[in-house]
Amino acid sequence: MRDAAPQGTYKVQALDRAFAVLDLLAESETPLGLAQVASSLQLHKSTAHRFLMVLERHRMVERTTSGKFRLGLRLFDFGNRAIEQYDLRDRAQPHLRRLVAETEETAHLCVLEASRVIYIDKIEPARSVRMITRVGASNPVHCTSVGKAILAFLPEERANEVVKRIRFERFTHRTIATAEALRTEMEKTRRRGYAVDDEEFEEGLRCIAVPVLDAQRQPVAAVSVSGPSFRVTAQKLPSIANHLLQCVRGISVDMGYISSGRAPRAAWSA
Amino acid sequence: MRDAAPQGTYKVQALDRAFAVLDLLAESETPLGLAQVASSLQLHKSTAHRFLMVLERHRMVERTTSGKFRLGLRLFDFGNRAIEQYDLRDRAQPHLRRLVAETEETAHLCVLEASRVIYIDKIEPARSVRMITRVGASNPVHCTSVGKAILAFLPEERANEVVKRIRFERFTHRTIATAEALRTEMEKTRRRGYAVDDEEFEEGLRCIAVPVLDAQRQPVAAVSVSGPSFRVTAQKLPSIANHLLQCVRGISVDMGYISSGRAPRAAWSA
DNA sequence: GACACGAGTCCCATATCCTGAGAAGCTTTA
DNA sequence: TAAAGCTTCTCAGGATATGGGACTCGTGTC
Numbered sequence: 001m002r003d004a005a006p007q008g009t010y011k012v013q014a015l016d017r018a019f020a021v022l023d024l025l026a027e028s029e030t031p032l033g034l035a036q037v038a039s040s041l042q043l044h045k046s047t048a049h050r051f052l053m054v055l056e057r058h059r060m061v062e063r064t065t066s067g068k069f070r071l072g073l074r075l076f077d078f079g080n081r082a083i084e085q086y087d088l089r090d091r092a093q094p095h096l097r098r099l100v101a102e103t104e105e106t107a108h109l110c111v112l113e114a115s116r117v118i119y120i121d122k123i124e125p126a127r128s129v130r131m132i133t134r135v136g137a138s139n140p141v142h143c144t145s146v147g148k149a150i151l152a153f154l155p156e157e158r159a160n161e162v163v164k165r166i167r168f169e170r171f172t173h174r175t176i177a178t179a180e181a182l183r184t185e186m187e188k189t190r191r192r193g194y195a196v197d198d199e200e201f202e203e204g205l206r207c208i209a210v211p212v213l214d215a216q217r218q219p220v221a222a223v224s225v226s227g228p229s230f231r232v233t234a235q236k237l238p239s240i241a242n243h244l245l246q247c248v249r250g251i252s253v254d255m256g257y258i259s260s261g262r263a264p265r266a267a268w269s270a
Numbered sequence: 271m272r273d274a275a276p277q278g279t280y281k282v283q284a285l286d287r288a289f290a291v292l293d294l295l296a297e298s299e300t301p302l303g304l305a306q307v308a309s310s311l312q313l314h315k316s317t318a319h320r321f322l323m324v325l326e327r328h329r330m331v332e333r334t335t336s337g338k339f340r341l342g343l344r345l346f347d348f349g350n351r352a353i354e355q356y357d358l359r360d361r362a363q364p365h366l367r368r369l370v371a372e373t374e375e376t377a378h379l380c381v382l383e384a385s386r387v388i389y390i391d392k393i394e395p396a397r398s399v400r401m402i403t404r405v406g407a408s409n410p411v412h413c414t415s416v417g418k419a420i421l422a423f424l425p426e427e428r429a430n431e432v433v434k435r436i437r438f439e440r441f442t443h444r445t446i447a448t449a450e451a452l453r454t455e456m457e458k459t460r461r462r463g464y465a466v467d468d469e470e471f472e473e474g475l476r477c478i479a480v481p482v483l484d485a486q487r488q489p490v491a492a493v494s495v496s497g498p499s500f501r502v503t504a505q506k507l508p509s510i511a512n513h514l515l516q517c518v519r520g521i522s523v524d525m526g527y528i529s530s531g532r533a534p535r536a537a538w539s540a
Numbered sequence: 541g542a543c544a545c546g547a548g549t550c551c552c553a554t555a556t557c558c559t560g561a562g563a564a565g566c567t568t569t570a
Numbered sequence: 571t572a573a574a575g576c577t578t579c580t581c582a583g584g585a586t587a588t589g590g591g592a593c594t595c596g597t598g599t600c
Binding site: 281282283284303304305315316319323337 | 575576577578579580585586587
């Protein structure tokens with residue numbers, strides 16, 4: 001996950017180093033001192049020091065009372081701006097809330113980026129085992145319901161590009177391990193209209209997802225419902241899928257992708 | 271607001287430039303092309319190009335289908351990690367929801383940074399004029415109820431440091447304009463136990479705030495209720511303040527700052 | 541109380557890394 | 571078809587970041 005090797009034709013050493021510092025602080029559970037940063041990244045301490053001072057001036061990092069460094073709130077600001085430009089999140093939230101109220105399980109909103117899905121939002125039911133997912137984090141497409149939901153409805157060409165980039169990492173014994181298996185799964189997903197992750201990412205966790213389609217009928221995001229396998233049973237899937245379909249329909253309307261008047265010829269109606 | 275002059279003893283030109291690019295994209299309503307970035311920042315186009323490519327590799331910016339640049343989702347990830355370390359936000363949320371249900375006005379959760387308050391979270395009532403505040407944004411302390419709430423309960427020494435750094439920018443004719451006036455206002459705030467922003471930041475907007483105190487009885491954050499002056503009337507202030515006090519009390523308990531058993535000798539009881 | 545040690549801060553000469561001129565693609569407009 | 575505008579790419583020179591090292595401060599050890 002940590003891409004220490006900043007390959008790529010264009011290079012600005014100082015930037016790579018600065019982001020390495022931010023990465024390090026992001027991964028770390030606790031704030032880090034100058035010496036720790038310097039040695040972890042193999043930077044001379046005076047180099048590390050200068051970077052940290054500059055980052056601090058930009059409020060990208062801040063110091064705890066004990067003088068150690070952690071991520072700064074400026075990043076929080078940037079992050080919110082970044083997501084705002086999508087504005088999908090704001091509009092989707094009420095629909096997600098309703099979905100959670102109906103299903104009493106956790107709902108996620110995700111978008112695709114490269115060959116990973118990023119969690120844009122998460123709503124948890126009042127009483128539930130807290131899920132470990134974190135808004136802002138990302139997971140591989142091949143082992144998540146949201147990933148498969150988006151992938152399945154992407155135009156063949158783009159889907160292939162994504163699949164090409166997947167490293168088929170295994171998480172459980174059910175994780176899809178080959179491009180071939182993934183393709184059959186995609187076919188299945190298209191047929192039934194929703195994607196399922198049956199303990200493929202985490203033992204005991206079952207998820208079901210449906211894509212959000214834009215005006216051009218391209219998937220721009222996906223919504224999922226996740227819960228422990230004993231609650232999210234095979235029998236319940238169609239009913240949950242139904243709630244999901246209503247939910248994404250509402251989101252699409254709110255985003256102005258489809259008019260609310262007539263039922264759209266939805267992907268899942270095919 | 272835009273600090274084009276990157277003064278400070280430590281300097282890494284490349285970093286200042288990179289952050290200037292991010293700033294620019296953050297401020298911009300629409301994605302920008304390479305040429306626009308280059309001319310706005312007075313960078314040579316090939317320099318701007320290199321920066322954007324590197325930033326893209328780090329997913330700090332991304333390209334729209336038309337090839338223009340906007341902030342990338344990596345920032346969203348970093349941003350979430352940044353506030354996660356506070357974890358105040360997660361814990362405070364249920365209490366804020368209750369507060370909003372009780373008052374039917376918008377609630378904000380803020381922390382102090384330098385001489386500005388940063389909006390960590392915002393909850394809006396079901397039906398209300400949408401407030402223009404944005405989570406992640408910051409405002410000066412001297413003209414916000416949250417700023418004054420925190421400031422008033424800070425140890426004298428630290429409060430002075432903050433006040434020293436304030437540039438007393440005016441927003442309305444009621445904005446506090448001098449350090450002296452601010453100090454009297456602080457005194458008043460301490461006496462009554464809550465801070466008020468009476469159209470000092472925006473005409474027609476009245477806010478009331480109370481600090482969240484940690485185990486050492488230091489203010490770490492503040493919660494506010496904001497609404498149009500005709501609804502948030504002078505008569506209602508004490509009642510709203512009461513809800514606020516209950517709210518921050520709940521937050522303090524959840525954070526483990528105070529035990530829920532006995533009533534704490536609260537700052538406002540003095 | 542003296543000493544050693546580690547962590548952070550600061551300065552400066554040097555080599556490295558970034559810069560920006562410019563040329564060459566590519567796309568849009570006239 | 572030409573021209574203008576935007577983006578991509580290359581390269582040599584010199585501004586700029588680098589890291590050695592000195593200095594300070596705080597903490598633990600004897």
